[in-house]
């Protein structure tokens with residue numbers, strides 16, 4: 012259903028249309044754009060507070076700069092809804108994040124205005140610097156290159172690598188720091204304190220006024236910008252003695268802080284900044300959720316609230332008739348607290364996902380035992396390694412997709428030294444609406460190649476608890492990873508007493524004949540559903556929940572390959588090098604011969620959409636497992 016935009020927004024089909032508006036119309040447009048985002052997200056869901064917070068910035072950027080010729084890069088991209096709506100995607104915006112609809116993040120294949128594909132944080136400065144240096148090399152010198160980055164994304168290490176490079180590059184780079192003091196949860200760390208300090212510092216407010224007075228002269232009298240800038244730099248240098256500026260120290264010209272909601276002032280500032288060569292940063296202060304009261308008040312909840320009533324602000328929560336199983340995330344959070352009470356060596360670590368991962372439960376109960384380290388996956392892993400060297404037992408919870416960032420740290424800092432770090436890989440498998448940047452598709456493949464590491468996945472909440480329990484037992488000396496999907500498991504009754512699970516021990520769940528299904532993790536439940544159907548047709552496959560990708564249960568596998576010569580493997584991960592591959596390797600190494608059909612994520616990018624549709628597309632949902640069993644049996648017997 013198309014949502015009716017306001018009159019001015021309706022006339023904007025590209026930034027060219029925007030440029031025809033006067034300053035009063037621009038302000039009216041900001042109201043209409045904000046309302047259009049509220050109307051759409053309330054009905055269709057998606058990210059919310061971040062896009063509301065950059066409405067004025069988005070309009071001012073597209074108004075002043077010549078996009079797409081000037082290159083605009085959004086960091087993370089969850090705040091780019093306004094950008095999408097103003098750049099030709101207003102009438103398809105209601106398909107945002109749905110199967111075959113537009114993506115919830117900027118995506119190069121979707122629009123020429125989406126200059127860089129995003130989803131993971133802290134990439135914008137590196138990418139934009141690359142673009143600006145490319146322009147320099149290609150003699151395309153009147154082009155602007157703009158990175159918009161939040162204060163949360165600014166905590167990622169790559170940002171500092173990029174600024175270190177930018178500061179000696181002399182390239183035409185403008186960084187817009189969108190500072191709203193929030194990540195998904197409140198932002199953390201010394202940088203946050205520094206930015207607050209700068210915002211409230213008298214020295215810098217005075218400096219800001221001086222800068223803008225001078226810039227005003229540039230515009231009014233057409234004075235040579237470089238001369239003005241060198242005057243400004245001299246005044247900055249004199250101020251260094253009193254208060255050093257992090258960005259200036261890295262050779263980035265720092266401007267601000269400015270009010271990121273004062274649209275006409277932003278237009279004025281961007282026009283001035285266009286004339287200033289070299290790498291520079293504009294510090295904008297904004298409010299996440301601006302213009303929607305509840306979102307301004309509870310910014311974490313309204314980061315991505317789901318569907319809601321736009322008049323009352325009531326978030327729609329599905330009420331179920333029967334008690335539902337808990338989310339794996341809550342099982343993680345409550346179990347970790349239980350374990351931490353039993354074992355005083357246990358610590359919790361999350362890189363900026365306390366609420367999403369439920370690490371916030373431990374943070375609340377035992378604040379000195381849990382750390383939110385910012386959007387810093389690499390640091391989270393090596394920091395955990397450091398804790399482990401001193402005999403502590405860190406539970407380092409990282410989403411599967413974000414763990415990709417810390418692969419070398421897992422190998423070099425943890426596994427090579429055989430340090431006991433427990434990796435809890437949340438959001439493993441296809442995540443749905445967030446799409447390919449967020450699918451946890453690769454972790455089985457990338458973790459199972461690393462020596463010393465135990466690689467496991469629970470089929471339900473009880474197994475999850477027992478794996479978490481087992482990992483911390485004193486006789487377990489190695490690093491240990493536990494992957495689990497987003498959402499609910501299958502057991503309402505999950506808080507049973509802990510039981511140790513023998514490392515590398517799988518289990519047979521259904522006895523059967525003719526064909527065996529081997530599964531890893533939650534997808535075992537899909538196989539169970541398929542088997543229910545098959546049994547009603549007189550077909551009886553056996554089912555094995557292997558629980559460990561590494562070490563594999565070789566005893567069990569010898570039994571399987573001795574008994575069955577038709578085998579199906581199921582995983583919610585990339586098939587390349589994954590669980591099915593491990594089974595094929597076992598078969599080859601032990602010289603068995605069998606028909607083995609692997610089900611899992613194929614070797615291509617799986618787009619966004621409802622998880623059930625994606626599972627169907629990848630052919631590992633219950634009906635695909637059902638059909639595969641029939642296909643193999645028919646093929647073999649015909």
Ligand SMILES: Cc1ncc(C[n+]2csc(CCOP(=O)(O)OP(=O)(O)O)c2C)c(N)n1
Nearest residue numbers: 061130131132161162163164193194195363
């Ligand atoms: C590498 C990585 N880790 C974690 C995330 C999850 N994540 C998405 S948005 C976000 C917060 C970003 O905060 P900020 O950049 O300040 O933007 P805001 O939402 O405040 O506008 C986080 C942690 C991510 N996208 N990428």
